[in-house]
Amino acid sequence: MKNSNDFTCDEARALVPAYLDGELSADRASPLRQHLMECADCRTKTQAHKAQRHWFVPTPEVSVPDGFAARVARRAFQGDTGEAPVTAEPLAPILPFVLRMTAAAAALLLVLSGVIRAVDVPTGGQLRADDGATMSLEEALNRLEAMDNGEGRPSEGLDR
Ligand SMILES: [Zn+2]
Structure with missing residues (x-):
């Protein structure tokens, strides 16, 4: 010593x-x-x-079991999000959710394209068909928002 x-x-x-x-x-x-x-x-x-x-509250030492990192990595690759209990099939509850989200996104796109067309057609003189192709997503969303608020509606066209 x-x-x-x-x-x-x-x-x-x-x-x-x-x-x-x-x-x-x-x-x-x-x-x-x-x-x-x-x-x-x-x-x-x-x-x-x-x-x-100063930034971290000290926590008691936690001993990490042997092979812990490897097990976590393997489970992650198997699709375990850490939310489901160990015994459950991890993918089962997630798939319907993903499908619903995909459907919702598709529906939103459909609605959005419909709104853009609706704005596009009646205002005629202001918006040409090719404006739709060059309109940025942000512009489209702004229009959508304006219509939701009932303001910013094109003064000629829709109200007549
Ligand atoms: Zn020293």
Whole structure:
């Protein structure tokens, strides 16, 4: 065993978290302080560590079981979102949801294209057919929003 006044940088840094938590006994803290006085590098690291603690609430150590990362990766590749219990078939509840969302998106597109055409046709003079092709999505959405609000409606055309 080494003289306790002769910490290596690795040993010192291993003790820094406990030291900052005030968990080091005095006879271990004092040689660590000694090392920090003499070692600018470890002092900087300790300061950085201290600054980090300002942002993170310390949590108790959690031991990660062997092969944990591999198991998580394998489950993720199998489509496990982490929401379903381990035993359930992970894909089953998700598929209908995806289908519904796809249908909703298709319906929205259909409605949107219908609205664009509706705006396009009656205003005639203002909008040519080829304007529809060049109209950006943002413009289309703005129009849609304006119609929803009942304002910004083309003054000639729709009301007549
Ligand atoms: Zn050091």
